[in-house]
Amino acid sequence: MNRITTRFIKLGRTLREGFRNFHRDGWLSFATVSVMTLSLYIIAMTFLLVTAGGALLKNIQDNVSISAYFYPSVAESRILDIKKELEDIVEIKSVVYISREDALKEFKESTSDPLILSALDEFEKEGDNPLLASLVIKATAPEHYEDIAKLLSLPKYADDISEVNFSKNQGVIGQLSHIINVTRTLGMTLGAIFIAIAVLVVYNTVRITMFARRQEFEIMRLVGASNLYVRLPSLYEGFFYGVAAAFMTLILLALTTYFLAPIAEGVAFGNISLFTLFVHYLGHIAVTIFFIGTLLGMISSAIAIRRYLKA
Amino acid sequence: MTTEAAEHTVPVHDNVEQDSAIPIITFENVSRIYPGEFVALSDINLTINEGEFVTIVGMSGAGKSTLLRMIYADDMPTTGRVFFYERPIDAIKRRLLPFYRRNIGTVFQDFKLLPNRTVFENVAYALEVQGAPNAEIEEEVPQILEIVGLENKMEFFPAQLSGGEQQRVSLARALIHRPRVIVADEPTGNLDPVSTWEIMQLLLRINEYGTTVVLATHNDAIVDRIKKRVVVMDRGVIVRDIAQGTYSL
Ligand SMILES: Nc1ncnc2c1ncn2[C@@H]1O[C@H](COP(=O)(O)OP(=O)(O)O)[C@@H](O)[C@H]1O
Ligand SMILES: [Mg+2]
Numbered sequence: 001m002n003r004i005t006t007r008f009i010k011l012g013r014t015l016r017e018g019f020r021n022f023h024r025d026g027w028l029s030f031a032t033v034s035v036m037t038l039s040l041y042i043i044a045m046t047f048l049l050v051t052a053g054g055a056l057l058k059n060i061q062d063n064v065s066i067s068a069y070f071y072p073s074v075a076e077s078r079i080l081d082i083k084k085e086l087e088d089i090v091e092i093k094s095v096v097y098i099s100r101e102d103a104l105k106e107f108k109e110s111t112s113d114p115l116i117l118s119a120l121d122e123f124e125k126e127g128d129n130p131l132l133a134s135l136v137i138k139a140t141a142p143e144h145y146e147d148i149a150k151l152l153s154l155p156k157y158a159d160d161i162s163e164v165n166f167s168k169n170q171g172v173i174g175q176l177s178h179i180i181n182v183t184r185t186l187g188m189t190l191g192a193i194f195i196a197i198a199v200l201v202v203y204n205t206v207r208i209t210m211f212a213r214r215q216e217f218e219i220m221r222l223v224g225a226s227n228l229y230v231r232l233p234s235l236y237e238g239f240f241y242g243v244a245a246a247f248m249t250l251i252l253l254a255l256t257t258y259f260l261a262p263i264a265e266g267v268a269f270g271n272i273s274l275f276t277l278f279v280h281y282l283g284h285i286a287v288t289i290f291f292i293g294t295l296l297g298m299i300s301s302a303i304a305i306r307r308y309l310k311a
Numbered sequence: 312m313t314t315e316a317a318e319h320t321v322p323v324h325d326n327v328e329q330d331s332a333i334p335i336i337t338f339e340n341v342s343r344i345y346p347g348e349f350v351a352l353s354d355i356n357l358t359i360n361e362g363e364f365v366t367i368v369g370m371s372g373a374g375k376s377t378l379l380r381m382i383y384a385d386d387m388p389t390t391g392r393v394f395f396y397e398r399p400i401d402a403i404k405r406r407l408l409p410f411y412r413r414n415i416g417t418v419f420q421d422f423k424l425l426p427n428r429t430v431f432e433n434v435a436y437a438l439e440v441q442g443a444p445n446a447e448i449e450e451e452v453p454q455i456l457e458i459v460g461l462e463n464k465m466e467f468f469p470a471q472l473s474g475g476e477q478q479r480v481s482l483a484r485a486l487i488h489r490p491r492v493i494v495a496d497e498p499t500g501n502l503d504p505v506s507t508w509e510i511m512q513l514l515l516r517i518n519e520y521g522t523t524v525v526l527a528t529h530n531d532a533i534v535d536r537i538k539k540r541v542v543v544m545d546r547g548v549i550v551r552d553i554a555q556g557t558y559s560l
Binding site: 005006009010215219220221222223226227229230 | 437
C-alpha cells in the first residue's frame with residue numbers, strides 16, 4: 001500500500017474525528033471559542049486603537065509649525081536670505097514664505113466677520129496692510145521645535161523678527177503620545193492575560209474531551225493506531241477552536257468598529273475612522289488573528305495531549 | 312494436580328516437544344515491581360513458540376494480566392527482558408510501538424467495543440486507524456465477521472448483542488490485521504458456559520490456522536477440556552508448566 005495514500009486517508013479520517021469532537025460538545029466548544037475570541041478581540045482592538053492614535057498623531061505633527069513674523073520694515077530679500085539660511089539646517093524640513101499680501105489674502109478668505117472685513121477694507125484704501133510677512137517652519141521631528149525657537153530669538157535676528165509663534169498643538173502631541181503608549185501597554189497586558197486564560201481553557205476543554213474518549217484511545221492503542229493518528233484529532237480540535245474564534249473576532253471587530261466609529265470620530269480621531277482602518281487592514285488582521293488563534297488552539301491541545309496520552 | 316504435572320516446573324525454557332520450534336515470545340528473568348515494593352512478577356522465565364496455544368492460569372492477583380500486558384507492550388519489566396522473536400520489546404522506540412502492537416491481537420473480559428459504532432464499524436476501526444483504504448475495509452471486515460459467525464449482525468450495535476456475540480466482535484477486531492499472536496485476558500470471564508465454549512472453539516480454530524494464542528483464565532473447566540499447554544502462576548511466579556494440561560486450582 002502506498003505510504004502517501006495511507007497518510008492522506010489518515011489525515012482525512014482524523015480531521016473528521018477532530019471536527020466531530022469540536023461540534024459534539026456544543027457548550028464546551030462555545031465557552032472555549034468565546035474566551036479565545038475575547039483574547040483575539042483585545043489584541044486586534046489594541047492594534048486598531050494604537051494604529052489610529054499613531055495616524056492621528058502624525059496628522060497633528062504634520063500640522064505643527066513655528067512661524068516667525070517679520071517687522072514691516074524688513075525687505076523681502078532679507079527674509080528670503082534668512083529662509084535660505086534656515087533651509088540649510090538639517091532639523092528643518094521646510095520653510096514657507098508668506099508675504100504680507102499673501103497673509104492678507106489668506107486672512108480675508110478665512111474670516112467672514114463683516115466688521116473685520118470692513119476694517120480691513122479701510123486699511124487697504126489707505127494702501128496699508130496690518131499683517132506681517134512670515135516664515136512658516138516645519139521641523140523634521142517635534143522635539144526640534146524648541147531649538148528652532150531658540151535659534152530664531154538669537155540677537156542676529158533681533159532687528160528682523162518681531163515675534164515667534166509656537167503652535168499650541170505641542171501640548172496635545174505630548175498628551176496623545178502618552179495616551180497611545182498607555183493604550184498599547186494596557187492592550188498588550190490585557191491581551192497577554194487573556195491569551196493565558198484562553199490557553200488554559202482550551203487545554204481543559206481538550207482534556208475533558210480526551211477524558212470522554214479515553215475508551216477510544218485505549219482501543220486505538222490496542223489495535224495499533226500510530227501515535228499521530230491518536231493525537232491528530234485533538235490537535236485538529238484545537239485548530240478548529242482557533243478558526244472559529246478568529247472568525248467570531250472578525251465579525252465582532254467589524255460590528256464594534258462600525259458602530260463605534262461615529263462616536264470615536266467625534267471625540268478624538270478627526271478624520272480617521274476605526275472602521276476605515278479595520279477595512280484597510282482587514283487582510284493583515286485576518287491573517288494575524290487566524291494565525292494566533294489556530295496556533296493558540298493547537299499549542300494548548302498539544303500540551304493536553306502530551307500530559308494525558310501515553311504512547 | 313498430577314505427578315506428571317509436578318515434574319514440569321520452572322525453569323521452562325526447554326519444555327518444547329519439537330526441536331524445530333521457533334520462539335515468538337520469550338520472558339527472560341522478568342520482574343515487575345510496582346511502587347511500594349509490590350512484586351507483581353518475580354523472575355519469570357517463559358518461552359512461547361510460534362503456533363503454540365498457551366493458557367496461563369492462576370488465581371486473581373497471580374500476575375496473569377501483568378504478564379500479558381508485557382507482550383503487547385502496555386507495560387515494561389522492572390528488570391529482565393521480553394523478546395518478540397529475537398527483538399527485545401523494551402528496545403523498540405516509543406514512536407514505533409504502535410507498529411509493533413499490530414503483531415499482537417488483544418481480547419479482554421470487558422470486550423472494549425465502542426458503544427456508538429456498529430459491529431461492522433467496530434471491526435473496521437482497527438483498519439481505519441492504520442490508514443487502510445475503504446475498499447480494503449469493505450472487503451476484509453465481512454470476511455472476518457463471517458469467520459466469527461456474525462455476518463448477519465454487521466449493522467447491530469454492541470448493546471443489541473449478547474455477551475458471547477460481543478466477544479466475537481472483539482475477537483474479529485483483534486484478528487483483522489492478521490496478528491502473529493492473539494493475547495486473550497480472561498475473554499470468557501463474563502460469559503455463560505455455552506458462549507464460553509464458542510469463544511474457546513474460535514480461539515482453537517484461529518490457532519489451527521497458525522496464530523499463536525496466549526490465554527489467561529481462572530476457569531479450570533476450560534483448561535481441562537482444551538488439552539493444551541498450561542502455565543500455572545501464583546503470586547507472581549510460575550509454579551508449573553504443563554505441556555498437555557489438565558488443571559485444578
Ligand atoms: N498498576 C498497578 N499498580 C500497582 N499494583 C498493580 C497494578 N497492576 C496490578 N497490580 C497488582 O499486581 C498484582 C497482579 O495483578 P494482575 O496481573 O492483574 O493479576 P491477575 O491478572 O492474575 O488477576 C495484583 O496484586 C495487583 O493488585
Ligand atoms: Mg487479570
